[in-house]
Amino acid sequence: MYGLKKDWVLEKKPRVCVLEDYMGAEARWCPGCGDHAVLNSVQRVARDLQLAPERTVVVSGIGCSSRFPHYMKTYGFHGLHGRALPVASGIRSRRPDLDIFVVTGDGDCCAIGTAHWIHAIRYNMNMTVLLLDNNIYGLTKAQTSPTTKMTERSNTHPRGSFFVPIEPISVVLGIPNASFVAQTVDWNPPHLYETIRAGHEHRGLSFIRILQRCPHYTSHVFAEAQRDTSRILYMRHPEGINLPDAMSKIFKNQVEHDPSNISEARDLAREDAGVLPIGLFYKKPDALRYDEVTAEGLKMSAAEKIEAINNALDRFMV
Amino acid sequence: MYGLKKDWVLEKKPRVCVLEDYMGAEARWCPGCGDHAVLNSVQRVARDLQLAPERTVVVSGIGCSSRFPHYMKTYGFHGLHGRALPVASGIRSRRPDLDIFVVTGDGDCCAIGTAHWIHAIRYNMNMTVLLLDNNIYGLTKAQTSPTTKMTERSNTHPRGSFFVPIEPISVVLGIPNASFVAQTVDWNPPHLYETIRAGHEHRGLSFIRILQRCPHYTSHVFAEAQRDTSRILYMRHPEGINLPDAMSKIFKNQVEHDPSNISEARDLAREDAGVLPIGLFYKKPDALRYDEVTAEGLKMSAAEKIEAINNALDRFMV
Amino acid sequence: MKQSAIEPKEESRPAPTGEGAIEVEQHIIEIVSDSGEGAQTCGQMFGTISAKMGNGIWTVEIIPAEIEPPHRSRAGASGNRIRIGSKPVTNAGDTADVVVAFNEQVLYSRIDVGALKPGTIVYLDKVWDSSPQDEVREAYRAAVEDFRRMGFHVAEIPLEEDCLKYTDEPRRGKNMWALGMLCAVYGRDMDVACGEIRKKFRRKGEVVTQTNLDLINAGYNWALENLSERFFVPAVKDIGEMVVMNGNTAIGLGVMAAGMEICSMYPITPATSASHYLSSVYHTVGGFVHQAEDEIAAIGFALGASYSGKTAVTITSGPGLALKTEFVGLAVMAEIPLVIVVVQRGGPSTGLPTKIEQGDLLAALFASPGDSPKIILAPATIEECFHYMVTARKLAEQFRGPVIVLTDANLATGQQPFQRPVPKEEWLAAPIVQSDWDESVPPFAWDSETGLSNRPIPGQRGGEYVLTGLAHDEESHVAYESSINQRTMAMRSRKLAVLQKSLKPPKIHGDPEGDLLVVTWGSTLGAAIEAVDRLRKDGYKVSSVHLRFLSPFEPGLKAIFQKFKKVMTVEINYSDDLRMPYINEENRRPAQLARLLRDQTLLDIDSWSRVPGSPLPPGAIEEELRRRLTAEK
Amino acid sequence: MKQSAIEPKEESRPAPTGEGAIEVEQHIIEIVSDSGEGAQTCGQMFGTISAKMGNGIWTVEIIPAEIEPPHRSRAGASGNRIRIGSKPVTNAGDTADVVVAFNEQVLYSRIDVGALKPGTIVYLDKVWDSSPQDEVREAYRAAVEDFRRMGFHVAEIPLEEDCLKYTDEPRRGKNMWALGMLCAVYGRDMDVACGEIRKKFRRKGEVVTQTNLDLINAGYNWALENLSERFFVPAVKDIGEMVVMNGNTAIGLGVMAAGMEICSMYPITPATSASHYLSSVYHTVGGFVHQAEDEIAAIGFALGASYSGKTAVTITSGPGLALKTEFVGLAVMAEIPLVIVVVQRGGPSTGLPTKIEQGDLLAALFASPGDSPKIILAPATIEECFHYMVTARKLAEQFRGPVIVLTDANLATGQQPFQRPVPKEEWLAAPIVQSDWDESVPPFAWDSETGLSNRPIPGQRGGEYVLTGLAHDEESHVAYESSINQRTMAMRSRKLAVLQKSLKPPKIHGDPEGDLLVVTWGSTLGAAIEAVDRLRKDGYKVSSVHLRFLSPFEPGLKAIFQKFKKVMTVEINYSDDLRMPYINEENRRPAQLARLLRDQTLLDIDSWSRVPGSPLPPGAIEEELRRRLTAEK
Ligand SMILES: Cc1ncc(C[n+]2csc(CCOP(=O)(O)OP(=O)(O)O)c2C)c(N)n1
Ligand SMILES: Cc1ncc(C[n+]2csc(CCOP(=O)(O)OP(=O)(O)O)c2C)c(N)n1
Ligand code: SF4
Ligand code: SF4
Numbered sequence A, B: 001m002y003g004l005k006k007d008w009v010l011e012k013k014p015r016v017c018v019l020e021d022y023m024g025a026e027a028r029w030c031p032g033c034g035d036h037a038v039l040n041s042v043q044r045v046a047r048d049l050q051l052a053p054e055r056t057v058v059v060s061g062i063g064c065s066s067r068f069p070h071y072m073k074t075y076g077f078h079g080l081h082g083r084a085l086p087v088a089s090g091i092r093s094r095r096p097d098l099d100i101f102v103v104t105g106d107g108d109c110c111a112i113g114t115a116h117w118i119h120a121i122r123y124n125m126n127m128t129v130l131l132l133d134n135n136i137y138g139l140t141k142a143q144t145s146p147t148t149k150m151t152e153r154s155n156t157h158p159r160g161s162f163f164v165p166i167e168p169i170s171v172v173l174g175i176p177n178a179s180f181v182a183q184t185v186d187w188n189p190p191h192l193y194e195t196i197r198a199g200h201e202h203r204g205l206s207f208i209r210i211l212q213r214c215p216h217y218t219s220h221v222f223a224e225a226q227r228d229t230s231r232i233l234y235m236r237h238p239e240g241i242n243l244p245d246a247m248s249k250i251f252k253n254q255v256e257h258d259p260s261n262i263s264e265a266r267d268l269a270r271e272d273a274g275v276l277p278i279g280l281f282y283k284k285p286d287a288l289r290y291d292e293v294t295a296e297g298l299k300m301s302a303a304e305k306i307e308a309i310n311n312a313l314d315r316f317m318v
Numbered sequence C, D: 001m002k003q004s005a006i007e008p009k010e011e012s013r014p015a016p017t018g019e020g021a022i023e024v025e026q027h028i029i030e031i032v033s034d035s036g037e038g039a040q041t042c043g044q045m046f047g048t049i050s051a052k053m054g055n056g057i058w059t060v061e062i063i064p065a066e067i068e069p070p071h072r073s074r075a076g077a078s079g080n081r082i083r084i085g086s087k088p089v090t091n092a093g094d095t096a097d098v099v100v101a102f103n104e105q106v107l108y109s110r111i112d113v114g115a116l117k118p119g120t121i122v123y124l125d126k127v128w129d130s131s132p133q134d135e136v137r138e139a140y141r142a143a144v145e146d147f148r149r150m151g152f153h154v155a156e157i158p159l160e161e162d163c164l165k166y167t168d169e170p171r172r173g174k175n176m177w178a179l180g181m182l183c184a185v186y187g188r189d190m191d192v193a194c195g196e197i198r199k200k201f202r203r204k205g206e207v208v209t210q211t212n213l214d215l216i217n218a219g220y221n222w223a224l225e226n227l228s229e230r231f232f233v234p235a236v237k238d239i240g241e242m243v244v245m246n247g248n249t250a251i252g253l254g255v256m257a258a259g260m261e262i263c264s265m266y267p268i269t270p271a272t273s274a275s276h277y278l279s280s281v282y283h284t285v286g287g288f289v290h291q292a293e294d295e296i297a298a299i300g301f302a303l304g305a306s307y308s309g310k311t312a313v314t315i316t317s318g319p320g321l322a323l324k325t326e327f328v329g330l331a332v333m334a335e336i337p338l339v340i341v342v343v344q345r346g347g348p349s350t351g352l353p354t355k356i357e358q359g360d361l362l363a364a365l366f367a368s369p370g371d372s373p374k375i376i377l378a379p380a381t382i383e384e385c386f387h388y389m390v391t392a393r394k395l396a397e398q399f400r401g402p403v404i405v406l407t408d409a410n411l412a413t414g415q416q417p418f419q420r421p422v423p424k425e426e427w428l429a430a431p432i433v434q435s436d437w438d439e440s441v442p443p444f445a446w447d448s449e450t451g452l453s454n455r456p457i458p459g460q461r462g463g464e465y466v467l468t469g470l471a472h473d474e475e476s477h478v479a480y481e482s483s484i485n486q487r488t489m490a491m492r493s494r495k496l497a498v499l500q501k502s503l504k505p506p507k508i509h510g511d512p513e514g515d516l517l518v519v520t521w522g523s524t525l526g527a528a529i530e531a532v533d534r535l536r537k538d539g540y541k542v543s544s545v546h547l548r549f550l551s552p553f554e555p556g557l558k559a560i561f562q563k564f565k566k567v568m569t570v571e572i573n574y575s576d577d578l579r580m581p582y583i584n585e586e587n588r589r590p591a592q593l594a595r596l597l598r599d600q601t602l603l604d605i606d607s608w609s610r611v612p613g614s615p616l617p618p619g620a621i622e623e624e625l626r627r628r629l630t631a632e633k
């Protein structure tokens, strides 16, 4: 296809992107790493929605998970640890035409990136944010992350963590203007796919926490939930994220949850309950979008601008 | 009293600190600034609890409010914009003997300091944190802050802010391990006093948001709530913060709220309700305290340490 | 009977005569009041009126440290210094010729900082003489005596008293009365003055406007009747179209003219007012100011915008620059165009937040760990603040990386007229290219001679690549190979050498050889030239050269320097003084530019640098240069 | 019949003989495997065994960039280089004499980086020759031929095959077999070796221990029977009590010995392992590691602790240092003691996170805006990593400010034996003073000669003060006066001059005069000295000098330099090369130390600096020096 790109006549026939068109460098995560599944889902969502690769930008920070953009064949910005969201917001500000995904880790987002995380939720610019939460710092070789469970050992807490872990969903639900808050797991590809797809289709910032296995360092952490589906609480609702019945059946634990009910969402998000809810916690389609403000004036012509600058200058004439 | 300090015999008689013992440089806030009232309350709490000035440390960031330590006659740390909490945590880590107050502004805490704010709540180290929230950046001359109400004008948003303001109480209630969350107003000195006092008596991090008037830049913002007490929702409970009946009577709007009920606390914290709740939202006396971990081993003798170091070294002997 | 100007006590000052005006080449006027009494507005308007009449002007703000300082306090002095001249004025000068003070305490604060000298004419509101408070009366009377003892010519004026005839709020009207009085003393055109008042109060309604017109006329008439001294500062001929503004406004206008649509910032003094100005007008050119949650987010947002094809600007001061350090390194490494304006203030740390220093040069150059070659410019005038925005954006894109523009608190708040710029369409950002990218060209197709390359923009088909801060090859693929690391470092560094090639050597002010060459950068230009000119008049062989590019340097410096017996920099930053204990050639920490020039030229470049928190006055520079020139002999 | 060592093809290498061992002064051995196959453990144990036998050693890790790279891939090579010698070994040397490779692909990765040379003996697992997969067999066979063509002496060994006799998991046992084999080739004491194995597997139980003992013996016996070459590296006599560890562990132990109770950090490669080590033992001395939410919080927490009387340490690398910039400025301004360890890695930006560079010197010195004088030390050896922690804490307290200690990825992961330190009680922090503070002494009672002062600690009655990053006077009151700002800046700067006074000039290695002086800092010490020694043996007049204090410099540098015709630095950071296009004397960007020395001495100090992401081998330095020395003649 690429060979033809200068030939505008041929370009006219409808373009169809296949999965390979979204596949970049070979993924170098450990075998069995949950990141592979997420990559796969994003590529499939992109294909199914026929996102133009050249108009898709994947922004990340630093971490195992943040290597993500390299494995896509789209535009990408693999920036600084913790800083994916400001970069993505800047890209979004004047480019309403792009599709933006943000990939971040639990250290990247919930430790060093906390401030940007909180404020990005508030800005609610249109983008799909995937928090790949493996409860550990992977790339730097197993340090405690804000989501590491208490008493879990790591290289910085070899005798077990003594921190109460942060609950990313609870935090996000405490921020006004949150507009799409969902949770899923890497080991259920259909739910993962549906969640990312729903997130992408939402206009505004969709925050998706993905519980992601790190077989290299924290293989046991999600083992139970993976083995025993009763540890998972499947949230369903016509306005939520739903699997075909055949697939949702495997979840013995289900609850009907209306994603417009924030109080209930907050109660469900509490992790002390011992179950792991997946699905859509909260959605507010009409939440204010900052990117609609920042994109104002995009269409202004050079002549109009020059005139305005002249007017501004004139106010300082002596 | 100071003149005698070298005379140990005289020192033996019980020391009584009076208000002046907590009064430092003359406060240079604008006339009518709510910060004056907070300063006054902190000084009175210190006096009433007879905190030793030399064992009291007031830590702040940068802002009008952060000038606070200079006006106390205790130890103080007037550090960097947004960074009061890490500094206070470091001080607390090995000094269980000190009384620590943190004074921060809505820009200091909820913008540049967001990450530290979230994580300090999680660490729950013993200290009293006062958020002086005037809905504006005061010191730098009137820019939008994260708590500025929508459509309010500022120098950075002269046509009115288009952000949904953050709700500091909602945010804090979304963080696990929050242990004391209260709200009060600068213009009700008895309530202000009781809240700060209760916060100080709580063992753990007490987070107190004080709605603070800035007559210089945002004189109208709290004018209504100040004039019309029905705009205020007085939360009462035997475990909460209570005024004598005579004083609480002025609040027509009251609610009984059990501060151990987090769901209710979160619902009450929502600012879209149009009323301003004051009192104790939430309290969890047994929340994990990180300062109890960091202070371990404080009593170890030099000889014990040397032995331990020798042991550690020996493991590398060839 | 006209109140007589006070007897002159000093030879150095021409005696104000009774009737005819004394012609002076330049004069320095200060207006000081309590914060909130409007002396700043008065000063600015006096400056504008003078500029409109064809005078050169330079105005600087006198700012209290607190937001609402107590009344009648030294700490509370607020106002303006206006220097007007018959030629373009390039700096705030030495001591004031005339001061209008609304009370004696604010005058003291000016005396404390050495703004006055024996012979300065002082117009002081005498309302305090009849204060109901004993302490106030006494303080006032003692001060007047004190002032006279110090050799000032004090005229007590009925400022508040007369204002009360026109307004119930004299605290808000005195400034206009004082403006009227000054207009009389300096023979300003009252049509121009009244025009300014109408413009100023346009939005406040007719009543307010009229009150202010009444006040200015009252001050004017009172002075005509009661003051005898008159000064005449001839105008510059044929000034053409001029604008007058401060440096931060010039930055804001420059940003718009440069076609940058995004200014991403976090508030910090003394940089913020640039974004205030932008916030108020940016929408008229379709731009927007993003106030981020902190400085890191501010630059991250700007870089995101730049990456997406919309080169952005971020504006900050020292502490903010410190926070941006890591992202600046990414911009260098991943070659993302970005304009970073740093309005320098007093450091280190929070330092002197409202005051001037030139202390961030080394931080701008070296802060990011690893090798981070980048372009650094320093405008010297307010006019250059405007034009350097256009230059900076162009360089950022052409050389694909960050460009730091260093200004300072002096430029930020100082006002100066300059040729009205004529914005050009070619300055504006080209619309984003959306045509296909030639896939055979990698995203970092470094020209191996120059290190230059073009970048694909999201939306360009065939250009898909992943920007990364890791070491990377031409394809932007992560690369750990030694040779690639060595080569890509060289490519990024090379760009500076290439830029230098396109620059001209700086112009020498004065003769191209002599006893002493003074090297300056940034806002010290005007004062240094004035000092040099005074010395040259006295026959000293001294010249000066001003550097506008600090990384890379303009070419030819060593050749220029070698023509002089001594070379020294004059800078507003800290350097060790060899006369101090323990300090010797081995451990002396030189001034910042001097350090760089010593390294580059290996010539013994000395410096005179100070950190007073205020601009270096020409007189102080002159004195130091004279000392050195005389010591030589 | 014994497998014969391959015929030597090069004169340069002594032919491995059949029976008797060849005595060598030093040898370089590498063990490489797929990540996860334990070549690192094998190498470390071989090093430890050799150290215990009295050899000098230096080991460096070979680390893949990914966490779990694919098997049999060049990118996946993981292992160790061990250099052993009959004298203390100071660096990793040039090319390997012997390599054990678990597959041919990982060997290729070593060839790619120039770790081998013709004549290197290669022991290669031959299991791939009988792989069921055609491609694997073919790749292996082609590679063996290729290796022979390149001049390596390849011995195919039955590594996996023989291991299978003792374990079902040969991937986890091969390393011990290889260790046994090496023990035979180098005549290692098998009692020592088995002792190490017992120690290593102590916690894994008897079965595991026994399997590993079986494996090492198997490898040993196989080699005795089947390999003919034997090397003998004589031991250093009378070594005394020695410890062996890497630099990050030495930092951790040093932190404890220095009595610092708080290490506040945020994870970052290659610094983190220091805090891992601390985390595992710190509680035994009553200390704790605080893992903060980010680097800013990490240093803020440390400063809080220091302010409260408990001088803390923060450990980081380049990108983390960038984030700490603002707080470092506060520590300077408010004179808060603090130790900052920066383990340098490849920059700029994320750069080469696991690789070595010496690129953060200028950032450490100049990053904070405004004038921020601070102490900077750079240990040159692993032993110094330990002791400099004690020094740094002492200096931080005595000079009341931050002390930056620059190490690098080479020191961090390299292992070297050194004299076992004997911790002293006096090194530990004194208990916090709780007695009253003499109220007549202000919190910043600067001695006007030295700038030194003592600080009150919370708890001390009468010492109450408010620390601030604003300009302040002796009482720590906010002060805007010019003269106070000038004076306090001088006070803070003065301390560096005072410290310099207490230092001695650095020792010169070689003659105190000659044709060329090589100046180095940090971990390049060993390699540079080795290069200089080789050249001196060849009669060149070259000496070297190593700087351990980088701010302030040790005294007497100019005097030392002037005795040499040429002076140059050797550094692992980027500098422009004059032979490259566009680069000339006017725009060349020098290496980092060279820049500082040029500024200070005004001597034409050149440099040879490279950014290979790996230590500079002595041979490469030797070659460059020889080129220059020859060019001179
Ligand atoms: C400023 C900065 N600090 C620290 C690091 C080191 N670092 C890289 S990734 C990482 C944490 C990764 O954890 P997480 O975000 O959970 O991602 P994961 O690897 O688990 O996917 C850290 C601390 C860095 N690159 N930059
Ligand atoms: C790193 C840094 N960025 C910005 C500033 C400038 N600054 C000082 S105070 C302040 C905001 C103050 O607002 P707030 O925290 O609400 O306090 P207030 O003045 O309203 O009490 C800002 C932006 C700074 N000092 N340091
Ligand atoms: S370390 Fe963990 S998170 Fe990282 S690639 Fe491996 S399995 Fe995935
Ligand atoms: S500006 Fe506002 S917050 Fe600041 S001192 Fe004045 S009234 Fe208080």
Ligand SMILES: [Mg+2]
Residues within 6 Å of the ligand: A063, A105, A106, A107, A132, A133, A134, A135, A136, A137, A138, A145
């Ligand atoms: Mg993680």
Ligand SMILES: [Mg+2]
Residues within 6 Å of the ligand: B063, B105, B106, B107, B132, B133, B134, B135, B136, B137, B138, B145
């Ligand atoms: Mg505020």
